[in-house]
Amino acid sequence: MRVAEALGTRMDTAAEGERDSAAGAEVIRGVEDRLAPLPLAVAGGQHALAMFAGVVMVPMIIARAAGIDPGSSARLVSTAILVSGLATVLQAFRLGPVGCGYLCVMGSSGLFIQPCIEAAKEGGLALVFGMSLVLSPVEAVLSRCVRSFHRLAPAPVTGSIIALIAFSILPVSLREFGGGHGHPNFGSWPYLVTGTLTVAATLAAALSRRTLLRLGSVVVGIGAGTVAAGCLGLLEGAGVQTASWTALPLPGWAGWRFDGRFLLPFALAYVLTTLETYGDMNALAAIGGCSPGDRPRRIAGGILADAVASAMAGFWGTTPNTSYSGNIALVRLTGVASRRVGMAAGGLLVLLSLSPKLAAFIAALPAPVVGGSMVVAAALLLAMGLQIALREARDNRTLLLVGLALAVGVGAPMLPELATAFPRWLQPVVRTGSAVGGLTAILLHLVLPGRRNADEEDDGEQHEEKDEAGGESPP
Numbered sequence: 001m002r003v004a005e006a007l008g009t010r011m012d013t014a015a016e017g018e019r020d021s022a023a024g025a026e027v028i029r030g031v032e033d034r035l036a037p038l039p040l041a042v043a044g045g046q047h048a049l050a051m052f053a054g055v056v057m058v059p060m061i062i063a064r065a066a067g068i069d070p071g072s073s074a075r076l077v078s079t080a081i082l083v084s085g086l087a088t089v090l091q092a093f094r095l096g097p098v099g100c101g102y103l104c105v106m107g108s109s110g111l112f113i114q115p116c117i118e119a120a121k122e123g124g125l126a127l128v129f130g131m132s133l134v135l136s137p138v139e140a141v142l143s144r145c146v147r148s149f150h151r152l153a154p155a156p157v158t159g160s161i162i163a164l165i166a167f168s169i170l171p172v173s174l175r176e177f178g179g180g181h182g183h184p185n186f187g188s189w190p191y192l193v194t195g196t197l198t199v200a201a202t203l204a205a206a207l208s209r210r211t212l213l214r215l216g217s218v219v220v221g222i223g224a225g226t227v228a229a230g231c232l233g234l235l236e237g238a239g240v241q242t243a244s245w246t247a248l249p250l251p252g253w254a255g256w257r258f259d260g261r262f263l264l265p266f267a268l269a270y271v272l273t274t275l276e277t278y279g280d281m282n283a284l285a286a287i288g289g290c291s292p293g294d295r296p297r298r299i300a301g302g303i304l305a306d307a308v309a310s311a312m313a314g315f316w317g318t319t320p321n322t323s324y325s326g327n328i329a330l331v332r333l334t335g336v337a338s339r340r341v342g343m344a345a346g347g348l349l350v351l352l353s354l355s356p357k358l359a360a361f362i363a364a365l366p367a368p369v370v371g372g373s374m375v376v377a378a379a380l381l382l383a384m385g386l387q388i389a390l391r392e393a394r395d396n397r398t399l400l401l402v403g404l405a406l407a408v409g410v411g412a413p414m415l416p417e418l419a420t421a422f423p424r425w426l427q428p429v430v431r432t433g434s435a436v437g438g439l440t441a442i443l444l445h446l447v448l449p450g451r452r453n454a455d456e457e458d459d460g461e462q463h464e465e466k467d468e469a470g471g472e473s474p475p
Contacts, residue, residue, distance in 0.1 A: 033338045043336050044344025048352075051107050051324045052219070055084045055349070057377065058108035059319055060370060062128075064180070065172040066120035075253055076125065078353050079318035080108050082249050085349030087309030087321050091302060092342030100302030102284040103331055103342040106309055109322035110381075111161075111273050114168045114432045115265040116319055123257050125317070130256035131266045133314025138270040139277075139307035143300045146278060156398050157405075157441040159389025161272060164409040164434040166382035173378050176371030190232040191368045198225030198372025206376075218373055225369035234366045247356045253317045261427060265435045270310070272438060273322045277306045280323040284331070397450035401441060409437020 035043065059080045063073035087106035094101035112132070119127045179191040202221025229235050281299040302323070310320035331337050352358060389402045412418060412430055419430040429435045 034340060035336070035338055040340060040344050043338075043341040044348055047103075047105050047341060047345040048348045051084075051105050052081075052349075054110075054218075054324065055080055055107040057218070057370075057373065058110055058113060060365075061113055061169060061172060061374060062116045062120060062319060064176055064367070064370065065117045066125075068120065068125065072125060072254065074356065076318055078356060078358070079249055079253075079316050080313075081349050082353035083309060083313045083316055083318055083321060084108065085346040085351075085353060086312060087305065088346030088349065089343050090308065090346075091305050091323075092339040092346065094301065094339075097297075097301055097304060098308055099305045100281055100284065100298045101339055102281070102298070102302070103337055103339050104280065104284055104302060105324045105342060105345060106306070106321045107324050108318070109269075109273050109276075109310075109320050110165055110169075111269045111276070111322070111434065112266075112320050113165065114434050115262065115269050117172075118265065118432055119259070119262050122262075123259060124254065126255040126257040127259055127262070128319065129252065129254060129314045129317050130258045131262050131314075132320050133256060133311055134258055135263065135266040135270055136307050136311035136314060136320070138267050139274050139310065140304055142271065142274045143303035143307065146296060146299050146303065152275065152442065154445065155392050156389050156401050157438075157445050158275070159385045159387070159391075160402050160405040160409070160441045161385070161434055161438045162388060163382050163385030163406060164437040166378045166385060167406075167410050168413070168433050169374060169378040169381070173371050173374035176367045177375055178368070178371070180367035190234060191366075194225055194229045194232060194234060194366060195368035195372040195375070197228045198222065198369050199376055201225065202373060202376045218377070221373055221376065222365065222369055225372055226365060229366040229369055234368070236366075245357050246354050249316055249353065251316050256314070264426070264429050265432050268429070268435050268438060269320070270307075273306065273310075273320070274303055277303050277323045284337075395450060397448055401444045401448060404444060405437045405441035408440045409433040412436050 056077050059076045060073065062068075063076055068076065084107045088104070091099045091102065091104040091106060093099060115131075116128045119131055177191070177195040179186040179188065185191070198221050201224035202217050205217035205220035208217075226235070278299065281302040284302075285295050285298060306322060310322075313320050390398070393399055393402070410433060413433045416431055419427040422430050429439070
């Protein structure tokens with residue numbers, strides 16, 4: 001399993017590999033095909049397993065970084081699982097204009113990690129939920145503008161943003177690896193051993209020849225680390241023992257707050273996640289073989305469903321959602337593209353979300369176990385981002401764009417006092433590396449002279465070639 005997708009952080013260009021080879025993918029079960037109950041359950045469970053770690057890891061990262069108490073962390077996780085399941089069913093079912101009608105698995109978006117951490121530190125989870133809810137219409141509006149997306153975020157831009165998300169995760173990852181922020185025994189050998197074993201088990205599973213182990217590499221690593229933590233006396237299960245087995249979700253359990261200073265960071269994150277979903281919808285359209293006339297409507301419906309899912313996240317009380325590229329690779333691997341598998345996977349997630357004991361167990365994972373998983377995720381995410389950003393580095397323009405975006409995105413959060421020189425409504429953007437670096441990359445792409453027009457012409461030529469070969473170009 002690619003941990004980058006497990007975190008829910010993949011961009012339009014991250015899915016280009018799937019799009020390029022999707023035309024040759026062998027589909028055993030098409031989008032509208034039915035499956036027998038047992039194969040349907042197995043396929044749905046496999047998709048739920050492939051993305052489960054990402055669904056729970058994003059809210060866990062935010063909760064740990066913002067110092068959220070274990071009880072609230074558990075509720076944040078269980079609500080994330082619930083919304084992911086509902087959103088996945090919505091995408092597959094296609095309710096009117098909402099939904100793509102594909103096997104599109106939804107989960108917590110890593111693009112919102114840093115804005116949510118900053119909002120949680122400033123105004124608690126109520127501010128996170130309020131900003132997520134009030135800014136979700138941004139994506140709904142953008143669903144009407146899908147024809148312009150591939151020009152706005154080419155590989156150097158999206159790759160830089162992915163790398164900046166990895167940089168934003170690293171500090172909290174290493175703190176958790178050493179035992180957690182402010183822990184009196186921070187850096188002691190039991191924590192370092194547990195974190196190291198978690199990393200080793202995750203890597204061993206990720207590099208295994210067995211497909212199931214690769215898909216569940218994060219789960220394997222967490223399991224091995226938890227066993228090691230138990231042997232070293234690091235487990236604390238009081239919260240798990242007292243948690244109930246079943247409970248109904250409570251909308252707005254932490255309330256809602258709004259702060260105009262966070263409008264821009266959250267709006268930018270919604271723009272970027274729209275570009276991500278656009279890329280995934282194109283990959284799914286190519287795999288599913290939808291008709292050229294139906295493709296724009298399905299893509300727009302998928303982005304609109306993404307907006308509705310993020311609004312549900314803010315309403316119920318968790319972080320915004322997005323589509324998962326890792327599950328698109330699983331569709332190609334299995335050859336099963338039936339949207340009914342998406343309904344099965346989403347239904348399973350909804351059932352899992354109704355167990356507070358499961359959420360409490362996840363929230364109670366020892367800090368070095370969570371930190372070890374996060375370190376691997378950040379490392380692979382950083383490598384993937386740089387690979388995407390620099391794979392077409394044919395001139396100094398690309399190198400300057402990527403270098404300046406990373407310099408600004410990494411450097412600005414290191415000096416938070418710089419933000420005080422800006423208006424209050426801009427300060428959260430300056431403190432958020434992925435936001436300020438992403439804006440820098442987009443602006444440089446638009447204003448730097450050189451290959452921008454040539455790249456767009458190349459995109460058009462590639463789409464024409466796909467049309468001649470029997471594929472479709474993005475709308």
